[in-house]
Amino acid sequence: MSEDLDVAIEAALRAGELLMSRYGRARIRYKADRSIVTAADVESERLIRSAIEGAFKDDAVLGEEMGLRRGSDGRTWVIDPLDGSTNYSIGNPFFAVSIALLESDEPVLGVVNYPCQGELFCAESGSGARLNGKGIKVSDIRALGRSTLTFCHGRDSASVKGISEAFRRMKGVTSRTRQMGAASLELCYVACGRVDAFLMIGVNAWDVAAGSLIVEEAGGRITDLTGGRFTTRSTALLASNGRIHNRLVKLLA
Numbered sequence: 001m002s003e004d005l006d007v008a009i010e011a012a013l014r015a016g017e018l019l020m021s022r023y024g025r026a027r028i029r030y031k032a033d034r035s036i037v038t039a040a041d042v043e044s045e046r047l048i049r050s051a052i053e054g055a056f057k058d059d060a061v062l063g064e065e066m067g068l069r070r071g072s073d074g075r076t077w078v079i080d081p082l083d084g085s086t087n088y089s090i091g092n093p094f095f096a097v098s099i100a101l102l103e104s105d106e107p108v109l110g111v112v113n114y115p116c117q118g119e120l121f122c123a124e125s126g127s128g129a130r131l132n133g134k135g136i137k138v139s140d141i142r143a144l145g146r147s148t149l150t151f152c153h154g155r156d157s158a159s160v161k162g163i164s165e166a167f168r169r170m171k172g173v174t175s176r177t178r179q180m181g182a183a184s185l186e187l188c189y190v191a192c193g194r195v196d197a198f199l200m201i202g203v204n205a206w207d208v209a210a211g212s213l214i215v216e217e218a219g220g221r222i223t224d225l226t227g228g229r230f231t232t233r234s235t236a237l238l239a240s241n242g243r244i245h246n247r248l249v250k251l252l253a
Contacts, residue, residue, distance in 0.1 A: 003055070005124055008077075008099045008111040011051040015044040015081060015097045016115030019088070023116075026089045035155055036085045041065050044081035048099060052077050064206045076102045078232070080206040084182030093117070098184035100209035105232055110210030112184045121188040123217035129191050138220040138241035139193035144251075147196040147244055148176040152183045154202020162201040162236075169251050170199075187211025190239050191218035197240035197248055201225075205232040212239065221245045225252050 022040040029037055045065045052061055053069070060071030063079040077099065082088055084095030093116035101109035108125040121136075123129040129136050141147050149170050153163035170177045178195075180186050184207065189195045191214045200208065209232055212222045221242040222230045227249040230237055240248060 002109075002124065004101055004109050005111070005122060007051060007055045008101065008109060009120065009122060011048045012097045012099050012111045012113040012120065014051070015047050016113040018044055018047060019082060019095070019097070020115050023088065024091055028085075028089050036089055037065065038082065038085055038089055040088070041082040041085055044097065045079055048079050048081055048097070052079075052099075062205065064204070074104060076105075078102060078206050078209040080184060080210075083184045083207065087181045092181070094180055094185065095182050096185040096188075098206065098210045100206075100213065102209065102232065107209050107213035107232070110213040112188050112210050112214065114185055114188070119188075121191065121211075121214050123191075123214040125213065125217070127217065129214045129217035131188075131192055136192040136218050138190060138215070138218050139196050140243070141196045141241060142243045144173045144244055144247055146176075147174050148178070148194075149174060149197045149199065149248075150178045150180050150186045150189070150195050151199040152179065152181070152186065152207075153200065154204075156202060159202030163199070166199055166201065166252055173251065183207040184211040187215050187239055190220055190241065191215045193241070196244060197238065199225075199236075199238050199248075199252070201236045203235055203237050208232075208237055212237065215239045223249070225249070 026038040058073040060076040080098040088095045097113040112121040153159045
């Protein structure tokens with residue numbers, strides 16, 4: 001295990017413990033875009049930032065709640081301290097901590113901690129993906145009609161409109177279509193074969209940076225909605241087991 005991964009895992013586990021200690025009694029407020037933030041979001045990000053900034057003083061750090069701290073060495077840590085804040089606030093256990101490391105804007109490390117289920121997903125570029133230390137792979141499903149598809153969207157009206165049309169099309173080919181509410185964790189579900197594809201319109205880097213690498217390292221495929229190259233600056237993402245990817249691109253075009 002690299003020092004980078006060791007620090008990220010330790011921070012994700014400690015953040016998960018903090019979230020669980022507050023779970024069931026979340027104090028919420030609303031951001032300008034009407035999205036929910038809890039006190040636990042902020043505490044979790046503060047904990048993760050402290051661990052990363054203490055270990056890697058020259059690295060940039062970008063977090064959903066506290067913004068960007070600039071670095072000097074071309075490396076950027078991207079943090080979602082509580083992915084699935086709405087779920088968390090209502091006692092729905094589907095939420096996670098997500099930490100990624102980018103080099104030249106490309107994810108090279110990803111960690112996603114699912115504390116309610118005691119599951120830790122991680123990957124480093126070129127080293128495969130793991131769940132609780134064991135290797136994972138995407139599903140073998142090839143038929144859209146037997147595929148499980150999940151989706152997520154931003155709060156802007158264009159994202160909502162786009163995902164509504166995408167849902168209509170996906171529901172037309174499979175009844176196994178779900179919105180689960182935590183993008184990083186849904187990507188990990190693609191990586192370990194629990195679902196076969198995940199779609200998001202209205203992407204922020206912290207939503208998907210860790211999970212997208214985990215999918216690729218598990219043998220899956222990540223693109224934008226046209227099948228083109230996905231980057232952390234892309235506004236939409238399609239992740240799949242690869243076997244149904246081209247048909248989904250065509251369906252969603």
